[in-house]
Amino acid sequence: MTASWTVSQMPDCTDKTVLITGANSGLGFEATKAFASNGATVIMACRSTERGRRAAIEIRDSIADTGATLNVRQCDLASLESIDAFTTGVERDYDRIDILCNNAGVMAIPRQETEDGFEKQLGVNHLGHFALTGKLLDLLLENDSPSRIVTHSSGAHEMGEIDFDDLHRERSYGKWEAYGQSKLANLLFAYELQRRLEAANVTDTLSVACHPGYAATNLQYRGPEEAGSRLRLGLMKAINAIVGQSAAKGSLPLLYAATARDVQGGDYYGPDGVGNMRGGPEQQSSSEASYDRQAAAKLWERSEELTGTTFTFVLD
Structure with a gap:
């Protein structure tokens, strides 16, 4: 693994x-394009199928004929x-399914709730992906070749704290605190999933995590747009550019x-540049809180209760 990996x-x-x-956008769009360029069948899970179809057309027009298939399907992680x-x-x-990329997310938005009453950042970034992974687990395990589950976190997990007494931030809400909690939850989930796979003697399915550093995408714009702050939106665009x-x-x-041969279950990857903000991918360590097994087990139990999703690691 080197900084020159592309x-x-x-x-x-x-x-x-x-x-x-x-x-259909940002990191997910680029990952879809890369997989398609390498011949994969990609199921594009998008909240908007219209935007998903436009993205698929753009990707098809930009790559050579690799035999890839792009299948756009509607999936709202807030429901x-x-x-x-x-x-x-x-x-x-x-x-x-050979590779599941839990990539979608929202960041630093005004407090909202999902269709099911979850604080939206936790609901989309963690609980939605928890339910999705649990429901698709059989397709990952029922595989003649190794499979992977990759969960996208963020460096912002380092400021996160899981408030089990106010998980949905009903009593006190800060958009960045809620975002940090959701990104810490991503890592607690990814690591706990790997431990449970190992406990069930599942060796051909790996759970790993990653973060993008500071990548300039539309994700940074949603919070200012939803808050109606033109000043913050302009500032964010300037920061993204610089x-x-x-x-x-x-x-x-x-x-x-998702693809490198030396990846092990429970690994965490991010950019190798200054502050882990830019650069090529390298294996890293996440915060001490992200390795808290007691918190991970408690979050798993709460996530099962909230989503009604249980994971079956042993197939019939």
Whole structure:
């Protein structure tokens, strides 16, 4: 693994089925493009199928004929009903998934709730992906070749704290505190999932995590737009232009975690530059709180209760 690692070093993905949430924009768009360029079948899980179809057309027009298939499907991670409908359709039409990329997310938005009453950042970034992964687990385990589950976190997890007494931040809400909590939850989930796979003697399915550093995407704009702050929106655009690396560069840790041959279960990848904000993918350590097994087990239990999703690690 070196700072010069690029998509050109990705293994051939022909005959691989990849599912990416948030596939129509930003990091998800770039990851979808990279997988398709390497011949994969990509299930593009998008909140808006219209935007998903436009993205798929753009990707097809920009890559050579690799035999890739892009399948756009509607999935709103802020709705357990939508997740259930989406996973039911995927299970009907596919007999396996090789790579699941839990990528979609929202960042630093005014307090909102999902359709099911969850604080939206926790609901979309963590609980939605928890339910999605649990419902698709059989397709990852029922596989003749190794499979991976990659969960996208953020350096912002370091400021996160799981408030089990006010998980949905009903008593006290700060948009960045809630975002940090959701990104810490991503890591607690990814690591706990790997531990549970190992406890069930599942060796061919790995759970790993990553973060993009500072990648300039539309994710940074949603909070100011929803708050109606033109000043903050302009400031964020300026910061993105000066500090951020491209979405294509930001997607490299995700792509490395999903495909590189030296990846191990429980690994965490991010950019190797100053402050881990830019650069090529490397293995890193996350915060001390992210390795708290007691907190991870408690969050897992709460996530099962809230989503009604249980994970079955042993197949019939």
